[in-house]
Amino acid sequence: MKQAFKLAYRNLMGAGLRTWLNVSVLSFSFVVIVFYNGLIDGWNKQARRDTIEWETGNGHLVHKDFDAFDPFTILDGHGNISQIEDKNLSPVLVRQASIYPDGRMMTVALKGINPLQNALKLPTSKLDTACSEVPILIGQNMARSSGLNKGDIVLLQWKDKNGTFDAANAVVADVFKTTVPTVDGGQIYISIKKLWDLTGLQNEASFLIANDQYVNTQTDQWIYKDQDELLITLDNIIATERISGSILYILLMLIALLAIFDTQVLSIFRRQKEIGTYMALGMTKLQVIKLFTVEGLMYSIFAMLVGCIWGIPVLNYFARNGIPYPVENMDDFGISISEIMYPIYGFKLIIGTVIAVVISATIVSYLPARKIARMDAVDAIKGKLQ
Amino acid sequence: MNTEKIITLENVVKRFKVGDGEFTALKDINLNFDKGEFAGLVGPSGSGKTTLLNIIGSLDSPTEGTATVMGKSISELSHKESALLRNHHIGFIFQVYNLLPVYTVYENVEFALLLQNHSAEERKKAVMDALDWVGIADMANKKPAKLSGGEGQRVAIARAMVKKPQILLADEPTANLDAENAHAILQTMKSLNKELDTTFLFSTHDEKVMKYMDRIIHLRDGSVEKDEIINSKSSSK
Structure with missing residues (x-):
């Protein structure tokens, strides 16, 4: 596996602009997904806190x-x-x-x-x-x-x-x-x-x-509703927002993954001679498939690193200064919404997004790479389309 | 004189499907090659030279007959075993060099050693030695696109030789080179053959190349037409 990573790294570095275009698209998606989820989490936390302070109490x-x-x-x-x-x-x-x-x-x-x-x-x-x-x-x-x-x-x-x-x-x-x-x-x-x-x-x-x-003293006449019960409407609205948000980041992910998939499909066609040469030099088909899959995986790793370089300052800026959210009529929202929203980027959110991006990128890289298993080495060396 | 048989071909037949029919590329080939031979497969296009090299190189297998390379029957090798055989014992040189375009000269030559899991130090020494053999050590950091045809083919030779294979198969290695470069390449191969006792097997239809060969096997329409011993080091079947 170490060998596959080393070769994939060389291939991606050698591919130059093609690599960095894919990495840019993927890193953009990664940062936007973290930002959007952070915004929803921030909104959720702010809405819960404000609703408790202004309406539900304990x-x-x-x-x-x-x-x-x-x-x-x-x-x-x-x-x-x-x-x-x-x-x-x-x-x-x-x-x-x-x-x-x-x-x-x-x-x-x-x-x-x-x-x-x-x-x-x-x-x-x-x-x-x-x-x-x-x-x-x-x-x-x-x-x-x-x-x-x-x-x-x-x-x-x-x-x-x-x-x-x-x-x-x-x-x-x-x-x-x-x-x-x-x-x-x-x-x-x-x-x-x-x-x-x-x-x-x-x-x-x-x-x-x-x-x-307060300690619960519920009687037949009076029914105690705790915070969770009183906030259930808020939780449902936030959950709905999360679903509509997930459509956005599924679309973003699809665009980014499509770029990787497209690159991989093109690579299988354009790099046939290279694939044949790998086999002639002693790589098994499985090793070549692994190499192409690791290349896709490395796109996502590079995207994380690039995303960290430009994303951390940007996300940090918004977390500190918030995002102005001018509300004309708050009643339209039905739940608490602040004029300035502060995103919260939790560990779970970041790790979850990283895992989702890495796994998805690996899968979309593996799918076209499977075609290599059906390639004839002799035809591949000649660069003959198969 | 070394008479160890390294390649044995017995009644080798190769057929390819063409549409609904079949095309016979090799017909009943019987040949032996000893260790350290410098032999050429000569014949016009379509005579079966490349097909024969591909079978010896375990990239393909015969439809009938037996091809034994370094004591291993090619037909019986699994995909992984044939990859291992190529990786450790067989070097390839192609007509169009087939260098990996995104790698430097150094990385291209290093590739085979990476697959063999040599240490970085061992790899570096072997790669620089190989580049020295072919006289392009100063081009180690260049990309293939920056090389001339002759230089590209030298890199291909270094890549094939760096792992010190028992057999080196070269498919029309001088076809894209001018006479001067072709001469230099063949001289390099000849000296490597002497120095390392590697078996060289060429396919060519270039008359100028033939004068370097110790043995010339003439192929026509998939059959051995003539097997000429030029130098006594080589032996026929």
């Missing part, structure tokens, strides 16, 4: 009748939390409401939350303000769609526990910026105590957010 203790994905459960999906005295849980009561910015009606989810909670990154302390209007908190997307800004007053309408409509002026205490669209679009946050007073649903909550110290 998990949710959800009322048995409440389903965050079903608006029809908002009305009755709540229960009394007097029995649950755990300082590691922050109650959230969800009600349907309407606001009237500039006289037009917008339906919103009104979320009552403890201004002193520390499970989420939401700046709820801004709700702890004494004023004649109801202090509310909205996200940037909500502010954009409603046309509201910090300090604006808007009419808020809700239904109390008896189904009676009531209304009051609300003041935007703060507009927060988040990368998590599910805590922003169509949502208004107010102090839970205020919401209890407005709706008459004293000590009621739709779910409770757990902090890091």
Whole structure:
């Protein structure tokens, strides 16, 4: 095998430009595959981290009748939390409401939350303000769609526990910026105590957010959903992104491998005299096949080395500075997406890509090289097409 | 005088398929070659010279009859065994040199030794010795494309001789050379034959080459027409 590597190295070095063209194409594919997967991994990590910090906390203790994905459960999906005295849980009561910015009606989810909670990154302390209007908190997307800004007053309408409509002026205490669209679009946050007073649903909550110290105390009424369960939607979306990304890198790999395959097929035809000479000099057909296969394998090894030379600085630059990802409307994505994405290149990703590229390059080199086994040495020496 | 038989051909017949029929390239060839012979197969194109060399070189095998080279029957050798025989005991020189284009002169000559797993030091000494024999040691780092015809053929001789084979088969080695270069090449081969006692077997239809031969075998239409001993060192069948 050492001999095959030595001869293959000489052949590739001797082939000059042809070798370096193939190596360039393959190294480009290699770096792009690592970059794209790194980007998805970075996105995944950022999205998970931000979603935990802004939405899920350490998990949710959800009322048995409440389903965050079903608006029809908002009305009755709540229960009394007097029995649950755990300082590691922050109650959230969800009600349907309407606001009237500039006289037009917008339906919103009104979320009552403890201004002193520390499970989420939401700046709820801004709700702890004494004023004649109801202090509310909205996200940037909500502010954009409603046309509201910090300090604006808007009419808020809700239904109390008896189904009676009531209304009051609300003041935007703060507009927060988040990368998590599910805590922003169509949502208004107010102090839970205020919401209890407005709706008459004293000590009621739709779910409770757990902090890091929380220990599961699931009951018949309240079902504990841990981070993994709450992040399943995110995981599914990332998995879908990964599949669509894999199509991109399969295409890239195919282009690169096609270049090697094409070179190998051409080599078998163009280098027949050389193949015949190898046999005349005492190489077995198997040794010649091995030589051609190792040549293909070495393309991938060279591609790794060349890819490292130009790829490491480029990938490192993007890992440090991130890639600006201007998002017009975050709601379109459905999951957390940062304005700057930072790729993460894990060991598993790099080794996996290296192995995939090396194995694929070896296979596409071996396939045309098998033709050598059927070659007649005498005809090959003459360079006669077979 | 050395009379050790190194090549024995008994009733060798070679047929090739041509379309639906067959073409007989060699008809009942019976020949023996002793170690150290300097013999030529002479005849017009299509007389079977190259086919005979290919069989002796274990690149091909006879359709009928027995070809025994260094005590081994060519027909009975496996693909690997015949490759080993070529690698260790048979050198080839081709009409168009068949040098490996991406290798330097040094690497071309070194190739056979690489296959024999010699150490780098042994290889270097053997390659430089071989290049010295043929007088092109100063061209070791040149690529074949930069060589003249005569120089290319010298590299081919060095490549064939570097492993010190028992048999050297040369197929029209001077066909692409001018008279001066052809003379120089043949002189080199002749001196290597004397120095190393290697058996040289040529195929040629060049009259000028024949005067260097110790033995000339005339082939016509696949049969031995005449087997001439010019120098007593050679022996006929």
